[in-house]
Amino acid sequence: MPKDFITQLADLEEEEVIKLVKQRLEAGDGALAILEDSRKAMEIVGDRFVKNQYFIPELVYSGELLRQITELVKPHLVQSGETKHLGEVVIGTVAGDIHDIGLNIVDFMLGVNGFKVYNLGVDVPAEKFVEKMKETSAPVLGLSGFLTLAFDAMKDTVVALEAAGIRGKMKIMIGGGQIDDEIVKYAKADAYGKDAMAAVFLAKKWIGGN
Amino acid sequence: MEKKWEELSWQEKREERFKRWLSQDIKFANSQAEKLYKERVTRFVKAIKLEEPDRVPVMLPAAFYPAYYSGYTLKDIMYDYDVLKNSWLKFMNEFGDMDSFGGPGLVFPGKVVDMIDYKLMKWPGHGLADDSQSYQFVEGEYMPPEEYDDLIRDPADYLMRYFLPRSVGALAPWSKLGPMTAFVGIPVWYVSQFGDPDIRKSYQILLEAGQECNRWMEAVMEVSQASLEAGYPSIWGGLNGAPYDFIGDMLRGTAGVMMDMFKRPDKLQKAMERLVPIAINETVSMADALDCPIIFMPLHKGTGGFMSNEQFKTFYWPTFKEVMIGIINEGLVPIPFAEGDYEPRLEIIKDMPRSSVVWWFERMDMAKAKKVLGDTAGIAGNVPVSVLCTGTPQEVKEQCRKVIESCAKGGGYILTGSAGVERGNPDNLRAMMEAAKEYGVYK
Numbered sequence: 217m218p219k220d221f222i223t224q225l226a227d228l229e230e231e232e233v234i235k236l237v238k239q240r241l242e243a244g245d246g247a248l249a250i251l252e253d254s255r256k257a258m259e260i261v262g263d264r265f266v267k268n269q270y271f272i273p274e275l276v277y278s279g280e281l282l283r284q285i286t287e288l289v290k291p292h293l294v295q296s297g298e299t300k301h302l303g304e305v306v307i308g309t310v311a312g313d314i315h316d317i318g319l320n321i322v323d324f325m326l327g328v329n330g331f332k333v334y335n336l337g338v339d340v341p342a343e344k345f346v347e348k349m350k351e352t353s354a355p356v357l358g359l360s361g362f363l364t365l366a367f368d369a370m371k372d373t374v375v376a377l378e379a380a381g382i383r384g385k386m387k388i389m390i391g392g393g394q395i396d397d398e399i400v401k402y403a404k405a406d407a408y409g410k411d412a413m414a415a416v417f418l419a420k421k422w423i424g425g426n
Numbered sequence: 427m428e429k430k431w432e433e434l435s436w437q438e439k440r441e442e443r444f445k446r447w448l449s450q451d452i453k454f455a456n457s458q459a460e461k462l463y464k465e466r467v468t469r470f471v472k473a474i475k476l477e478e479p480d481r482v483p484v485m486l487p488a489a490f491y492p493a494y495y496s497g498y499t500l501k502d503i504m505y506d507y508d509v510l511k512n513s514w515l516k517f518m519n520e521f522g523d524m525d526s527f528g529g530p531g532l533v534f535p536g537k538v539v540d541m542i543d544y545k546l547m548k549w550p551g552h553g554l555a556d557d558s559q560s561y562q563f564v565e566g567e568y569m570p571p572e573e574y575d576d577l578i579r580d581p582a583d584y585l586m587r588y589f590l591p592r593s594v595g596a597l598a599p600w601s602k603l604g605p606m607t608a609f610v611g612i613p614v615w616y617v618s619q620f621g622d623p624d625i626r627k628s629y630q631i632l633l634e635a636g637q638e639c640n641r642w643m644e645a646v647m648e649v650s651q652a653s654l655e656a657g658y659p660s661i662w663g664g665l666n667g668a669p670y671d672f673i674g675d676m677l678r679g680t681a682g683v684m685m686d687m688f689k690r691p692d693k694l695q696k697a698m699e700r701l702v703p704i705a706i707n708e709t710v711s712m713a714d715a716l717d718c719p720i721i722f723m724p725l726h727k728g729t730g731g732f733m734s735n736e737q738f739k740t741f742y743w744p745t746f747k748e749v750m751i752g753i754i755n756e757g758l759v760p761i762p763f764a765e766g767d768y769e770p771r772l773e774i775i776k777d778m779p780r781s782s783v784v785w786w787f788e789r790m791d792m793a794k795a796k797k798v799l800g801d802t803a804g805i806a807g808n809v810p811v812s813v814l815c816t817g818t819p820q821e822v823k824e825q826c827r828k829v830i831e832s833c834a835k836g837g838g839y840i841l842t843g844s845a846g847v848e849r850g851n852p853d854n855l856r857a858m859m860e861a862a863k864e865y866g867v868y869k
Contacts, residue, residue: 270734271731271734272733273732276680276684277684277685280681312555312558363560364811364815365558365559367816394810394811398813398816398817399812399816411731
């Protein structure tokens, strides 16, 4: 029996996947159905990542396949359906630090696990985090940083949230490079996550959902 | 009759280099400095050879710390060579006992990178805030996948006509040059290219940047000389890395090189193999110019999570191992700095000649590392930088005690941080020295 689309995408079979997408579009299959299948495939990818069957290269490759699929189906997309989410998480790399590999993996893993992610990118000033947390009222904030200078930038970000009077409305997780439990104390965050799975675990613990 | 260099075994070559390190021509400040210098070098040499020195040696993780210590920013020391020199000397004179110290060769001269318009890095005042404590690497896809064949055919030509014009603004005109490895005989056509006004301009900038670079080198060398005279050995004989990282860091970017493992594995492999002898040659010539045989090799993209063990064994390890073996065979000592988490790799990296390498770990269960690698390789690390930067001296000392207890037994261990420290209480660094003396003495 030939593998279905979801399995092939999860197995990263590029040629087959792209061919199938084109066939499905020609056959009049809805763009939303293809995207929904792709989402299911990404769930499998995320699951394999958690089980140490996939690593970052596979995530990057699956992301590239998803990008190609989205390009193909875009012209056929009549309207985008708003999907339901477990909850919202704001993430970003703190001021002064421009590293984003870990940040983007966390973004991907939270996304495939059903969270709506606002990724503010790198070198994000404290005020920008404050502004976004006010705007979204997201219950979880993830701060990323690779360099030792992130110790103080994380601390400053938490201070800014306190000064804005909203620190109590959220849980803050931190991670990346030299970050550890020591820096949770130093920056007055709530938890340290050693990898993207830990970020998902923490978000689920704080927001709910299994 | 003495054997020729080529006839020596790698161990014999290394002994020669160790001898040169131990007894180089230095005008020591006094006899005490000379005595301490020899003790310190011997301490490192024994640890490298998996023997027990008098006590655990310390590589003080004081990256740009002397700048902070002297009240300056990274920007200050990048742009003012006197400030650079004086802050390093101030730290050296005031800190107290250290097992090694050296010139600030990794604080790049701001004026030079400005002049050439270097694009692979951001630094304070150039893409980063003025008070930024470190520079940051800017990755990009400087080599599109179609150009693998050009790189493989002739890496030197590729470097000059493709990579440098894209990564160094001042050298952009070099993309106009014809093939650089011209063996045709009569070189007039080759020479004529240098009459082009844009090319001439790029060489003008290069000549001036070279001169500026030498002014910076003078300051670096002055510190190096002063620290040798004060009895502090340098543990710096050069820098290199893994072919996978050369391609991932500089040419293809993280995502690019990861995709290449799936989409064009053969080209990636060929390109890495092509870079092996080039990396060995570069390292050996660097080390020959210095008296210390230690080569630091920061590793980036082979860390746990960044690939599976299978991918590591296929793509990362073989050519990296070849580079290490190549420099070991010339009597040098690689110290790979394994950034990230190398615990999944321990069984793989064990496969090296006994006592030929010292692994410096960042995140690692050091007791496990000692157990797996202890018989074959030296290990160094990994007092958390978080504690060194934000903790108390007592906390630092306690962390040092724990790691010494896990790793020191039988020799082959160097105490250091999980990375370099840029700021924090100087007593935290002193606590590391104290811990080595208190808990790291071999009896």
